[in-house]
Amino acid sequence: MDNKETNYVSCVIYVHNAADRVEDFLSFIIRVMEENFLHSEIICVNDASEDDSLSAMKKAAEKAVLTSVSVVNMSWFHGLELAMNAGTDLAIGDFVFEFDSTCADFPPETIMEVYRRSLEGYDIVSASPDVKEKFSSHLFYRIFDRYSTLSTRMTTERFRVLSRRVINRISSMNKSVLYRKALYAASGLKTDNLRYRPVRSAASSTMDANEKNYRSGLAVDSLILFTNVGYRFSMTMTLVMMLISVFVLAYTLITYFTSHPVEGWTTTILFLSVSFFGLFAILTIIIKYLQLLIDMIFKRRRYSFESIEKLTK
């Protein structure tokens, strides 16, 4: 009893059509919070669930003695990112846990390990199951890491803890957060990832069609917004087009001098190859402009530092 942590912690849990598991999950979180923390709150973000999730949460919340449980009901389906923002905005804790799903494949100790790691000075500590990533996730994170300038390697995360520092920094960066993980990484504060051995295999998929659609859309948006993959792609295409143009130019001239093509063929081909090259060049410039606009709007802070160290007395 006396060894409980005195920091105020908040838990934000994403709930969407999870009536079959949310009661167990919430009870589990309530137990961990009450056993380890003197003061805590739990915020369930109910993202327009159409099943009995709400009543299941109410049932679990009845068992809470020390902690307080509240639910934010979203007006319509918002998707994970916006819904979790709504929950984190409401949270008041010194540390905020974000549970992106109601899938409890981690043992209770993992929550405390992640928390203690954050006390060591890591502003963002996440926990990932020590299993092979899904192929689509793997591909996404590979592309993301390859084309973004962030130093952090991204991976599938089950939950994470954020310090109040990082939340304050994010809120001064921008208001419309498309993809939290990228933004947390972009906060420039110390980050760590812990891997745990899953206590049970996670259900193959806890997502419904709505969530799946949302996630694939989110993947594309995130890649466009947080990496320069669009610009790099068009740049490559322009270079390829330039090479092709040069080749076609040479081919046309050779053909013009060696054989006698039909009248007008030479000019048509010359015109076509040059204008295609020009078109791609213009597109690249436009994409560069868009990229700059995005950078200016979404990454307004000019720099982001991790800490300031005083080396001399």
Next chain:
Amino acid sequence: MALERFDKIIIGAGLYGLYSALFCCKRGQHVLVLECDPAPFERATTINQARVHQGYHYPRSLSTALKSAGYFERFCRDYHFCVNQSFEQIYATSAAYSWTDGKQFKAFCDAAGIPCTELHPGRYFKPGMCDGAFLTREYTYDAAILRDHLLEDLSPYRSSVTILYNSMIREIQSLPDGFVLSFEEAGPGSAGKRAASAPFVLNAAYAGVNQVLRLAGFPPFPIKYELCEIILCETGDALRSTGITVMDGPFFSIMPYGKTGLHSLTSVTRTPHEDCHETLPVFSCQNRSGGRCSPESLYNCSLCPAKPESAYPYMSHLARKYMRDEYDFRYKESLYSMKPILTSSEIDDSRPTVIRRNGPGGSFVSVLSGKINTVYDLDEVLE
């Protein structure tokens, strides 16, 4: 059992009760005030945010705002000695979860004709937390000074005003020409069961209003009850002469508590610890009160052994999440009181004064108001 006769009987020695007593005895009437606590001003009059409202609190009800703005000037004039005017009252609108944003709040103040100067939110709040901060003209009153003043004003009329403390009303009888109240004095030297009659009764028992109505056999007010906690804090220098209210949503207030040198801290979600939607107040803590408190007779929550544990950990974190770190404060003590809220006022957040007349000729008057400066609403009833 002797039956004493009065012109008026007033139930409750809070501001509304003592104001009425003074009002009547100045007109030469013979008045009895019955109070269940051992002293006046022991409950809601003292245990609240002590705000002298000027309407800022009701951005979704212009009529309530206009009315409280009107009484504000009068209250500050009549009771200036107990009103703390020497601090800056800041109202702010939270960037997230507020029902009102900075622009709407400004427009509302302009429409209600109450002063409101826009400030830079970054001066008080952490980056991104608030989208508007306004310097307003709102004061807080000191209940202890107000109480002593009223008692002093009443002292020349000792022959016409009787205030009986520790008096529990047991029975209210309706007669064709008035009412008979039987009550019992508790404590040492008590005269036991007594009775008094008057052609006019004022029920100013606030949270006990329905309990009195029940004894008299009249229909109750449509109210719900909230068991509220007001936290008193000591502050650092930055906050000493500043009051901050982040409004219209699940937010908080921290502002000078009258002239005590302390600040009161409250939050919308945690100041009410428990609520009750019954006609009479039914609370789980009543079982633990050792028989002191029941749905028929509320005990003083601040003195009760069953009072809830303080919500200071939550409220202090909420305030610190918003306010810049230099606005420092420390826990001093918690006060608890029962607050009745008219259920019809939940949607538009208005808190009108409700006056209801029952009995022959409407001479059993019950009053319920959530604000201190609408006490003047009583004048028309007492004339």
